[in-house]
Amino acid sequence: MRKTSFMRPIAAAAALLAAGAAAAEDKPESLNLGVFTFMSGGPAAYGMPGRQGAEVMIDMINAEGGVAGVPVSATYVDEAQGAEGVISEYRRLSEDPAYGFMIAALSSGNCLALAPIADQLNMPTIGWNCDTHQLYLGNDYQFFYRPNGNTIAEFMAYALYFLDKNPDVSRVAIINPDYSFGHDAAEIVKATLKAVKPEVEIVAELFPKLGSSTFQTEISRLSAARPDVIFSNMWGGDLENFIRQAAPRGLFRTSVGVFALGESALQSVDVPEGSIVGVLGDGYWMSPDAQEIGLAAPFAEAYRAKFDADPVFPSVKMANAFLVMKAAYEKAIADNNVEWPSKEQLAAAMEGMSTTTMTGEMTFREDNDGVVDQLVGTVAKVDGKLVMTDMARYDGETMLPPLGEDPIAWIGSLTPEFLAAMPKPGSYE
């Protein structure tokens, strides 16, 4: 359709406004971030190491002169207040011109809620931990990026690892928290088993409430089911509680525990040796890649000095989120040849961005989901410390369905040959 004459000035004004909105900004005195994590209740056992990772990274970045010369500071928001409070805090911070970037959130539910708001408010945001594969299914976000990979790759990796580690496994039990993260993981593990080893039987499938203080009846039920393997993606206080309550009752003498988020509990609870644990991605600070890259050791040293503990993978995930954010600022500045990028330039810079994190390579796919490798291992005591041994590192790209494909249907299309082609436990040392 041909434009009428009075439309031209309107179109020109709109273009000018759009250009103005995307224009570079003056360099601020401080880069203020909103950092969202769980800081109270049972989930804080997982969320606080994330916050501590953020504190260490801010110290380290500022010691090196900040992001493009601008010092970084953070306001921490407790996700334990519930989704409504989290959304309200996110809006409050995003609408404050003093804030330039959000690192939110830990919970998948909160990321699902915040992603559309990030687009509404044009706020560049990194989902530092949330893993749900539902996040980008049918959604096209411009401002919300997740440098993590997702639940498909993560939980497939565990199923493949324990099948390789225990080839005779025939009975599997699942105990996951009763919300989307737990149910999604169960579906992914079951779909993977059905595809690559269909003879495996699921003998119990339990979904206790997130934040339960006791799992004694569930432990009895699992004992009665006599599984070879017990898979769980419980986390934080739930995971610690479950292991503390199940171990004295001998559950792990007869069944191998597969704790998807188990590395985060290695310092706080006596995870039975021989259990299979991982880091939901590649964020293990002692992995060979991390040692080769060389960023993890100084981070761990600073973390130990500040908190008297080794960093666990939530700390490393948070640290990697900061590295991605820093890389995004540097790329946006270089791409646009400006002193300080606008929020639009920042979001655009993250499109398809690749960067080296503390523990490996991360590339954003077209849907803004990060591709990272998956690391799984077996718990053993080395020099008096519980660590991951006998590790396998699964290629991130191989473990994700092609863009636009239904993830569960894609897993269903896999064959036992897929398992045979995977790296074996112990191949990554």
Add this chain to the structure above:
Amino acid sequence: MLQTLIPLFVDALANAALIFFVAVGLTLVFSVLRILNVAHGSLYSIGAYVAASVGLWIVAAGLPAWLTFPALVLSAAFTALLFGPVIERTLIRWTYGKSEAVQVLVTFGLFLILEDLQRMVFGVQSIYADTPMALLGISEIGGIVYLNYQLALIGLAVAVLIGLRLFIRRSRTGKLLAAVVADREVSQAMGIDTNKMFMIAFTLGVLLAALGGAMATPTTGVAPGLGADTMVLAFAVAAIGGLGQVEGAAVASVIVAVAKVLAIYYAPALDAVAPYLVMLAVLLVRPYGLFGAGATRRI
């Protein structure tokens, strides 16, 4: 068959024991004071926090580990003596004779205050103090390993039920409490110090809640939010048994526990709602609970 039923039975009783402590305290307070104390769950979690903190201190101080057993009971008693009289004399007493809505609002306000108080005093991280559990060891029943501590709790719950019954029926204070329950005005006319009875009943209710929390600590983690979860379950038990009925609380605890355990074993998706489905079914048939009786309305 028996092999399958025995674990169900043991799990149900172990669950019932923990639920009973808190539910019986709630129902006792209601029977004497005619107040539904929404803050009862917070007193359960304060009991748990105090017991866990004392237990951890005993271990850290290198004292004999067996001291953690008396510490559980003493922590509950300390909590009851610290909070019971103070709360009753200040907040609860003010609500006597007021409408149920005022009473619920006041105790709900108290619940919020106590929840924040716990965060200020004990922090926001989970606490674990499992020494008593480790000391008692394990037993195998029906092919399933149980903690002897779980089995001991069943015995303790039965002992508390019998003790409570004996206290109410045989002791002078118990008989005075029963008289106040039967008719508050006549009791007052006959010279019974009802204010004192209210304070004793409320403190006893706090003791039972705190004892429940303290006894739960060796097999559970203590974290913010524990009180609210427990309270909702205690309400269901009190409603099923009939508000104000001690034996009703005991039977309802077993019913709720059986429903929960059956759900976990055979229909895990219903685990969270099973107790409330049972409550709904009971209230549809008996609106005043299994042991409750309809109140005559005075005009």
